[in-house]
Amino acid sequence: MADDAATTEDAPLEQAPxxxxxxxxxxxxxxxxxxxxxxDSLVKPGLGIWVRVATDAWSETAEVAxxxxxxxxxxxxxxxxxxxSPYGRYEDAAIEVExxxxxxxxxxxxxxxxxxxxxxxxxxxxxxPGTDLRLLLKADVPDDDLRIGxxxxxxVGAAWHERETHEMFGITFEGNPDLRHIxxxxxxxxHPLRKEFPLLARVIKPWPGIVDVEPMPGEADDAxxxxxx
Amino acid sequence: xxxxxxxxxxxxxxxxxxxxRKYSVWAYxxxxxxxxxxMGAAFASPRYDVMRLGVIPFPASPRQADLVIISGTVTDKxxxxxxxxxxxxxxxxxxxxxxxxxNTGGPYWDSYSVTKGVDQVIPVDVYVPGCPPRPEALIxxxxxxxxRIQNEDMAARWKGEQGQEPIVVG
Numbered sequence: 001m002a003d004d005a006a007t008t009e010d011a012p013l014e015q016a017p018x019x020x021x022x023x024x025x026x027x028x029x030x031x032x033x034x035x036x037x038x039x040d041s042l043v044k045p046g047l048g049i050w051v052r053v054a055t056d057a058w059s060e061t062a063e064v065a066x067x068x069x070x071x072x073x074x075x076x077x078x079x080x081x082x083x084x085s086p087y088g089r090y091e092d093a094a095i096e097v098e099x100x101x102x103x104x105x106x107x108x109x110x111x112x113x114x115x116x117x118x119x120x121x122x123x124x125x126x127x128x129p130g131t132d133l134r135l136l137l138k139a140d141v142p143d144d145d146l147r148i149g150x151x152x153x154x155x156v157g158a159a160w161h162e163r164e165t166h167e168m169f170g171i172t173f174e175g176n177p178d179l180r181h182i183x184x185x186x187x188x189x190x191h192p193l194r195k196e197f198p199l200l201a202r203v204i205k206p207w208p209g210i211v212d213v214e215p216m217p218g219e220a221d222d223a224x225x226x227x228x229x
Numbered sequence: 230x231x232x233x234x235x236x237x238x239x240x241x242x243x244x245x246x247x248x249x250r251k252y253s254v255w256a257y258x259x260x261x262x263x264x265x266x267x268m269g270a271a272f273a274s275p276r277y278d279v280m281r282l283g284v285i286p287f288p289a290s291p292r293q294a295d296l297v298i299i300s301g302t303v304t305d306k307x308x309x310x311x312x313x314x315x316x317x318x319x320x321x322x323x324x325x326x327x328x329x330x331x332n333t334g335g336p337y338w339d340s341y342s343v344t345k346g347v348d349q350v351i352p353v354d355v356y357v358p359g360c361p362p363r364p365e366a367l368i369x370x371x372x373x374x375x376x377r378i379q380n381e382d383m384a385a386r387w388k389g390e391q392g393q394e395p396i397v398v399g
Contacts, residue, residue, distance in 0.1 A: 201339040
């Protein structure tokens with residue numbers, strides 16, 4: 001979703017209106033219903049709505065979005081780890097990857113739309129059937145206590161998404177009755193979608209795809225030229 | 230079966246039995262990912278049609294199967310099920326590992342959840358490389374396996390002494 005928006009930002013649609021009353025109205029209604037719990041919001045005209053809410057209001061936000069505002073369709077729920085990857089891009093790395101790598105500074109993280117103060121954020125997307133309105137909701141998860149309220153009381157379908165987020169990021173959803181692993185074996189250790197989770201195969205073996213890269217047509221291949229001379 | 234166990238099978242009888250086994254291979258389908266589509270094409274479509282080779286792809290359970298085709302990505306979570314499937318099959322039993330994922334992990338070589346080759350869990354008789362392999366490749370693997378079955382020494386197989394190298398298609 002953020003990717004789409006970024007692409008559009010680079011090449012704005014000609015038809016995109018300067019303001020979007022319908023989406024502004026959604027934000028206004030949500031702010032009225034939730035009060036101070038709305039921390040920040042962003043409306044991209046014709047595209048989407050991003051709203052960041054307070055951690056304590058996460059469950060209540062779902063309740064309001066579904067029952068008071070008609071966002072009855074639950075799309076997905078997941079999380080983001082904003083820590084920069086300690087491994088860099090494996091594809092660019094030299095053969096020797098230092099392991100374990102030095103942890104990057106949390107301050108280097110670039111927060112996404114509507115900002116953020118913590119390493120982990122949960123995000124969820126809901127939609128209003130019969131319209132093209134979608135609402136992307138975010139909330140910070142405190143660094144020292146990775147807990148946040150559950151959405152399962154409002155959207156039953158969120159249960160599996162919360163199980164996945166729990167095993168992949170280690171975030172606990174309070175009130176979710178069944179946070180067993182869903183994709184990983186039950187004795188799996190670690191949280192694979194955290195940035196510091198090592199892909200051991202890549203530590204042992206450099207990225208094999210790099211040897212397949214051919215020079216672009218027209219690019220001078222210096223080494224080969226020297227051999228010819 | 231006393232003859233087989235003692236290794237005193239007359240040669241013509243061995244040949245006859247092997248011929249029968251070769252042309253009635255009951256193949257259990259273990260489709261785990263996109264390779265299963267190619268396996269389906271090889272098995273069910275009139276264009277390829279493995280039944281003309283005497284391969285019957287409809288055993289009701291692994292207990293009726295002679296051959297299992299592991300086609301697709303093997304994850305750590307499904308490994309216990311594959312192990313149990315293999316143990317349920319009666320001897321003599323054969324395994325075809327179809328596609329890059331089942332062979333080595335393939336494009337998921339660095340994944341946290343994918344098993345790097347089904348041969349870490351069960352012995353493999355035929356490797357069919359490809360991502361995914363075309364149905365012809367799978368059929369070639371089956372044909373090579375049938376050729377091996379034809380020349381098998383049943384007594385050695387029965388005693389588990391047959392230490393043959395696995396077949397690699399292509």
